[in-house]
Amino acid sequence: MKKFLAIIVILIFILALTNPSQADYNSWVNGRLADQLNYNSQGTLGKAISKISDLLVEPVTERHNYVLFSTYETKLANTQITKTLGIFKFFINLK
Numbered sequence: 001m002k003k004f005l006a007i008i009v010i011l012i013f014i015l016a017l018t019n020p021s022q023a024d025y026n027s028w029v030n031g032r033l034a035d036q037l038n039y040n041s042q043g044t045l046g047k048a049i050s051k052i053s054d055l056l057v058e059p060v061t062e063r064h065n066y067v068l069f070s071t072y073e074t075k076l077a078n079t080q081i082t083k084t085l086g087i088f089k090f091f092i093n094l095k
Helices: 002-017 022-037 046-059
Strands: 061-065 070-075 083-086 088-094
Touching: 022 046, 022 061, 022 070, 022 083, 046 061, 046 070
Parallel strands: none
Antiparallel strands: 061 070, 070 083, 083 088
């Protein structure tokens, strides 16, 4: 029983430490945008698009922080809402 409890406590601690931030989400969105536009995010164009993306994505994104994980709702121009789960520094599109 003690081992099980220790594993649960360690898992909760790791979840809390790896809960992605808004900056992590912005970087993930930039990476997805780079994949879609097929550009190198390290080049000059990539850095410029990254800055623009940060300015466009963050104001229309609402982060819900649940300490162990976060959810993100990004409202796009056509009123489509994308929902994303952030856990263990990874992101999973939910909608």
